[in-house]
Amino acid sequence: MSAIEDLVTELSRLPTIGKKSALRLTYHLLKQPPEQSKRLAQALATLTDRVRMCDRCFNLTEEPLCAVCRDPRRDSATICVVEEASDIAAIERTGEYRGMYHVLGGRLSPLDGIGPDELTVAALVTRVAAGGIKEVILATNPKLEGEATALYVQEQLASDGVPVSRIALGMPVGGDLEYADGVTIAQAISSRRLMK
Amino acid sequence: MSAIEDLVTELSRLPTIGKKSALRLTYHLLKQPPEQSKRLAQALATLTDRVRMCDRCFNLTEEPLCAVCRDPRRDSATICVVEEASDIAAIERTGEYRGMYHVLGGRLSPLDGIGPDELTVAALVTRVAAGGIKEVILATNPKLEGEATALYVQEQLASDGVPVSRIALGMPVGGDLEYADGVTIAQAISSRRLMK
Numbered sequence: 193m194s195a196i197e198d199l200v201t202e203l204s205r206l207p208t209i210g211k212k213s214a215l216r217l218t219y220h221l222l223k224q225p226p227e228q229s230k231r232l233a234q235a236l237a238t239l240t241d242r243v244r245m246c247d248r249c250f251n252l253t254e255e256p257l258c259a260v261c262r263d264p265r266r267d268s269a270t271i272c273v274v275e276e277a278s279d280i281a282a283i284e285r286t287g288e289y290r291g292m293y294h295v296l297g298g299r300l301s302p303l304d305g306i307g308p309d310e311l312t313v314a315a316l317v318t319r320v321a322a323g324g325i326k327e328v329i330l331a332t333n334p335k336l337e338g339e340a341t342a343l344y345v346q347e348q349l350a351s352d353g354v355p356v357s358r359i360a361l362g363m364p365v366g367g368d369l370e371y372a373d374g375v376t377i378a379q380a381i382s383s384r385r386l387m388k
Numbered sequence: 389m390s391a392i393e394d395l396v397t398e399l400s401r402l403p404t405i406g407k408k409s410a411l412r413l414t415y416h417l418l419k420q421p422p423e424q425s426k427r428l429a430q431a432l433a434t435l436t437d438r439v440r441m442c443d444r445c446f447n448l449t450e451e452p453l454c455a456v457c458r459d460p461r462r463d464s465a466t467i468c469v470v471e472e473a474s475d476i477a478a479i480e481r482t483g484e485y486r487g488m489y490h491v492l493g494g495r496l497s498p499l500d501g502i503g504p505d506e507l508t509v510a511a512l513v514t515r516v517a518a519g520g521i522k523e524v525i526l527a528t529n530p531k532l533e534g535e536a537t538a539l540y541v542q543e544q545l546a547s548d549g550v551p552v553s554r555i556a557l558g559m560p561v562g563g564d565l566e567y568a569d570g571v572t573i574a575q576a577i578s579s580r581r582l583m584k
Contacts, residue, residue: 194450195438199431205424207416208409218435219474220403222448226436228401235395236429240422242391252418254390278415
C-alpha cells in the first residue's frame with residue numbers, strides 16, 4: 193500500500209473523518225513543510241506512552257494524580273461524577289466548578305455489554321465511604337443511559353448519607369423556545385424556579 | 389506542554405479541525421488501543437519521506453514517474469491539466485478518463501503572489517512542444533482564478549497548434565434548477581446542445 197493510502201486509511205479510522213476528509217487532510221499535509229507531519233507524528237507517538245489514568249479520580253494525567261486532584265486550592269469535599277475524562281475538560285472550560293471529579297469511564301449500557309463492573313462506581317463508593325465528602329454531583333449526560341447511570345450511582349451511595357445531586361435540566365442558555373424539542377421545554381417548565 | 393495539549397495543538401493546525409474537534413479526536417485515540425495512535429504516527433512520519441512529485445506531470449508519487457505516467461494502457465496523447473494533485477484523484481474516481489495529467493500546482497492568484505512562475509506552465513509547454521500530444525484539456529476549477537489560469541495556459545499553448553479544450557460548465561447532474569445559482573443556469577442555457 194502506498195504512503196498516501198496508508199495515511200488515508202489511518203486517518204479515516206478517526207471519528208467524523210471519512211475517506212474524503214482523510215484524503216483532503218493528507219494532500220494538505222503534503223503541501224506543508226514536512227516538519228508539520230513530523231511534529232504531528234511525534235505528538236501521536238508520545239500520547240499513549242505518557243498519558244495514564246489518575247489513581248484517585250480516573251481523569252487523564254501524566255502523573256500518578258491528575259492536575260485537579262493535585263491542586264490544594266480545590267474543594268476536596270465535593271465530587272462531580274462524569275462519564276468521560278473529556279467531560280471534565282468541558283466543565284473546566286466554564287471556570288465555575290472548584291471541586292473534585294470522578295470519571296466513571298462510560299455509562300451503563302446493557303446492549304453494549306457495559307454493566308456496573310465496567311465502570312468505576314465501586315472506586316467512587318470507596319472514595320465516599322472514606323469520609324470528608326459533603327456532596328456528590330451527578331453530571332452524567334441527560335440522556336436515557338446517562339440518567340440510568342445517575343440513578344444507579346445514587347443508589348450505590350444512598351447508604352452513606354452523603355447528599356447526592358443531579359445537574360439541572362432545562363433550556364440551554366441563549367436557546368430558542370421555537371427550536372427547542374418538546375421534552376426539553378417540558379423539563380424547563382416542570383423544573384421552573386420561583387423568581388425572588 | 390502536556391502530551392494531550394501537544395497533540396491538540398498539532399491536530400488543530402489541520403484544515404477543518406478546530407480546537408474542539410482536535411480535543412475530541414485526542415480523547416478518542418486515548419480510548420483506543422495504543423497501536424492505533426502508533427500506526428497513525430508511523431503513516432504520518434513516512435508520508436513526506438516517501439511521497440514526491442512525478443518528474444513528468446507533477447502528480448504525487450513514490451516513484452520517479454507516477455502511476456498514471458507509468459501505465460502503458462493509458463492514452464499518452466491527451467493531457468488533462470489540473471490545479472492540484474488532489475484533482476487527479478477526483479477525476480480518477482469517475483473512471484471515465486484514460487489520458488495523462490499535468491498538475492499546475494495551483495492557480496494564478498496575483499493577490500496571493502502566485503504568478504505563472506509559481507506554476508508548472510513552462511514544463512507543460514515543453515511537454516507539448518516535444519510532440520505526440522493530440523489534445524490538452526484544461527480542467528482548472530470553474531471559478532474566477534481557475535478561468536484566468538485556463539486562459540493563460542491556453543495562450544501559452546496557442547503557438548503549438550495542439551487543440552486545447554475546456555471542461556464543460558452547466559448544471560450538475562442530479563441538480564435542481566430551483567436551487568442552482570443564476571450564473572450556473574445561464575451557463576447551462578448558453579452552452580446548450582442540440583439533441584439528436
